Amino acid sequence: MSSKDYDTFTTARWKGYRVFxxxxxxxxxxxxxxxxxxxxxxxxxxxxxxxxxxxxxxxxxxxxxxxxxxxxxxxxxxxxxxxxxxxxPRPDDLLVLDRNFGTFHIAHKMTCEGRHFCIRMSTGISNFAKAVMADSRMDFITEWVPSRSERETAKTSETIRVRVTKAVLDSGETELLVSSLQDMESFKNEELVELYGMRWGVEEGIKNLKPKIKVEQFGCRKPQGIYQEFYAHILAMNMLALAGIATNEQLEKKEGPVKRNGN
Structure with missing residues (x-):
């Protein structure tokens, strides 16, 4: 789906942002x-x-x-x-990523491109993570100074200004989030935790693709066919999603706004 086509269909937002x-x-x-x-x-x-x-x-x-x-x-x-x-990049787009992407070079790239982000970090994987975890504050803005290895990976020695948000989960584990949302009045600590929880939607999308739509039941035996079948399944998923959007729009016209996360 092209970005222009997507702009035509999407209306749901969280605090003014489209959440990816x-x-x-x-x-x-x-x-x-x-x-x-x-x-x-x-x-x-x-x-x-x-x-x-x-x-x-x-x-x-x-x-x-x-x-x-x-x-x-x-x-x-x-x-x-x-x-x-x-x-x-758009100022009203917000990308939520798991801890596989909780690295300096990803946060730096997003910052340089003008993309808003909220990324979970592993609490002990880097000097930065260890330092902010040692800080008693639960929600604060700080400079991320890259380590030597981070400078080599990102190919820059620039620092970036990020917001650090911590939340203690029911399991006792501390969730560490790094984000670009530095307006602490507009985006409360608990709202950022809620935002990261919304990333579960992509997990559901993968479940739809694999167990439900059964994308792994390929009928082809050549690489080109693998790509063709895979993207055909993505198209089918988007057609279903568009049908759902159209249905919600009709319901809103008849019964009022349909309640969505963040609205």
């Missing part, structure tokens, strides 16, 4: 010589291959705006970058 969730998953591929040659063999026991997928999903409308399928050797960051190349 990003997540990754894998697909089991048919066992054939051509597929093994292209995607590479993942298991000598099963003689099967895997592909990596990365959708960018609107958690409020159910639309998949962009998605990529690639070899397992393609990093998740690379697939996300490919998706974002097709999504021009």
């Amino acid at each position: 969730g990003g997540d990754g998953s894998t697909l089991n591929l048919p066992a054939s010589k051509q597929i093994r040659g292209y995607f590479r063999l993942q298991s000598n026991c099963s003689k099967t291959s895997l592909a990596r997928i990365r959708p960018v999903y609107d958690v409020l409308t159910g639309l998949t705006l962009q998605t990529r399928l690639g070899r397992m050797s393609t990093g998740e960051s690379g697939l996300l970058n490919d998706c974002l190349l097709k999504i021009p």
